[in-house]
Every structure is written in structure tokens, then in C-alpha cells.
Amino acid sequence: MKNGDDHFSFFNIILPGQTKFDTMRLPQRFTKKFAKNLPQDATLRGPYGKICPVKLRKDCEGYLRIVDGWELFYEDCRFEGGEFTVFTYDGNSHFEVRVFEMSGIERMGQFHGECSNNIKNNKVQKIDDAVMLEKAGIKPPYLVKRLMSYHCVKVFVLNFSNCSATEHLPSKRATVVLLNKEGRSWDVTYIPKKNQSTFSRGWVHFVNDNGLKEGDLCVFEILSQYEIRVHVFP
Template structure:
């Protein structure tokens, strides 16, 4: 009996060690996230510019998408590169969203497995990890040949550029999904991220991406958790816009109504803005 017990312990320890090793290896893989925003990334998906350093050497005309932890199905999407250097998933992306019943507010984490293959974790708008039970298998291609033909750097910089030249000009509001935000949640502090800006109100500074992702610390302290709600945004002249805030991954992001506010106030991708909370659900937006 003692030998059996020792063997069982040995197997358990070995399995745990292997699992930890796999997790450690997984953590080293590059990742990026996307929040599904209707009208921004439901037609096509822009890969964050900072992430391109991980894929440029292997860039090809198509990519393979899989759900993390599942090898039953895969989706092939076309990859294009615009004259301004943006890399996008086009053909096949809408099918991936449809087949997986993905909608506005869903939060996706892309893990790069190499050779233009991505594993995707899905979190719904309750900020919970979604179990793989919403797949529509009718139009899904099975995961057979996942090989992707690599292009040389010169070829990859040229493919499909001409087809998106006009589109790139029209799509200035959603070229890069990354938004770098920092917060200052102190009620009585005047310390700010920008030397020229001082305020006693809670505020955060954000580099604008496709939408505005509110820092989690700021969201937890000032916004209702796990709920969507309306936010009033004001410009320097006091004009107001109504914007929808959606819960995502323990925080919130501003989406519906944001494009109109950004367009009216000439806010573009990579602009830096300071969001100042004047009172409950009302913020003044300062363009730095």
C-alpha cells in the first residue's frame, strides 16, 4: 500500500510540475486584447501597432484563429497591411465573430503562438471567462492544415496595400486599439500626469485608441461595477455629449457615442486626453 501511495503522490507531483511548466511557457507568449465595439472592429480588426514587433518577421496573407484550449475548430482570416503600416484581419473576421456569437462589449485576449496562429480567450460583458458553448459549427472550417505561407519582409510590406489606401484615410478613428491610460484617483491630491494640468477632481490621462478604456482603479472607485451606464462628456466650451460606458474585465470602456464626441472635438488616434470627473457620471475632457 505504501508503494502505491508513493506512486500516486509521484504522479500527482509530476502532473502538477508539467502543468506549471506549460503555464510558465504560456505566460511568455506575447498577447494583446481587443474589446468588440460595434462599428469599430466588427468589420475588420486592427492589430495594435506595438504588437507588430512580434509578427512582422512572420507576416503573411492569412492568419489562423483558434479558441484557447480547443483544437476542434479554426478560422482563417485574410491579413492586409495598409500604406501607413496598419495590419488588419479582414476576410473571415466577421465569420469568426458570428460563429462564436460575439457581440458588443465582449473582451478578447489574443495569444500569439507563432507562424501567424493565435489562440483566443473570450470574456463576456460580465467580465467572466466564457465557456466554449456558443459556437455555431455550421460554417466553421475544421482545424486541418494550419500551415501559413510566410512572406519575405519586402513582400509583406506590400501585400493588399492598394485595396485599403482610401479606407485607411477614412478610418483614422480606429487604427490602433491600444489605449495607454493612467489614473489619479485621489480626491484631495493635485498631483497630475501633465504639468500644465491641475485639478482637485478625480481624473485620468489616456492615449486614445479605438475606444477609451478606463483604468481599473479609477473604474472601481468611481463607476458602478459590472453595469453599463450613460456618461456625460463635456468639452472645454461646456457642450455635452452622451456616451455609453460598458463593463469589461473589471473596468469600463467608453464606446457608443464616443466616435461622435471625438469627431466633433477633433480627437484622433494617439491623442492624449485627460478625463476629469466633475460629478457622478459627468466628465470634462481636456485635450493635451
């Protein structure tokens, strides 16, 4: 489907059983249309407003695939299987993605994002969210994460992509302290990696003691290198 000379839309279905590690294949017609000017780097923005950097790469069959970042976008959209998605390419390395649930209702969201420290380069919605957090007394640097089921059931680890906010955290494996709004504290193991970092040992106790569940939005306000206050928006 065409939307002007540079804009191009196509749909895709997230199949039941598909996971975040199954890269997204783009239609061959799209690949042919933009073959001469297709960038290797692109961005996706879904229903919750987060802008995710990704890579575009051809597979052995000549189809273009979204890789290196698709898994984070998959998490942010909270795909479960059966969703109908509409991708609109703006002709300048960016895709807007609309997501429709099996009921036919479009998925919408106000809060989004994982790294919200650098407001200057963010879109209007991110600025609005930053103002909202500021009114709540939450100051940067901070990390924003919406919990998925595996963050709070069975697996009990929390992964988040590295951004400017993580520069304020330890550069090596260390124990950091998580504080809730009442001032209670939990020791959690923080493991920094090249592309993403993890809260592992101790995270399960913070989840259980604070009654966190899938869908909760957590804002990790970095107070110091080894101390983080966690604000939870159910």
C-alpha cells in the first residue's frame, strides 16, 4: 500500500508462538521499492511511543529483516501472538507501527520507553511523560520499564537496554540498593553488559515484597551509583 512517493505501508501478523527472537521479515515489494536508498540503521515507534533503534539486513533469500533491536521493540509493544500490525515507512529511516489486538481494537498507550534521561532529542510524547515524572518529584537520570510476565513470574530477572542513564550505574558487576517509596531497601545484583544490563539476584525479593505484576510501570530513579529509588505506577 502506497502513501505518497516516499511513504509506504504494509501489514504483518504476530503469529501465536512467535517470540521476540524471531526477526521481522519485510515484504519483498518494499525491499525493491527502496533498494537504492535503504539504510542499515532505522527506528521503530509503536503504540507506547518508545523510539527503538534497529538494523535492517537482507537474509539469504533476499528479504529484508528487522534485526538488532527488534526484541526490545517486541517487548515494548507487549506482543502475545495474534496481533495485526501496520508498518508505515516515512522514506527517511523511520517506521510508525500501529498494533491491533485480536478483538480489532487498536492498542494505545500513554506511558512508554525504557531510557528517558535525554529529553532534548525525544519526541513530544516523551517530553510530556518527563514533565509528568517531574511533577511526581522524579528527577533524571532514570530508567523506565514496563514489566512483562517473565520479569515477575518464574524467571525473575529484569533486563533493560543501555542508555545515558546507565552511565550513572557501576561499570562492573556490583550490588546496588533498591528503595521503595516507604524507604525500605533490597540488595540486588546489577550486571552490566555491552547492549543491555540486568538486575538478577535479589530482584525476585523486591518483586514479591512490593507486589509487582505484569503491566506495572517502574521508574528507576538513580540517586547514586549504588542506590536507586523505584517508583511503581500500576
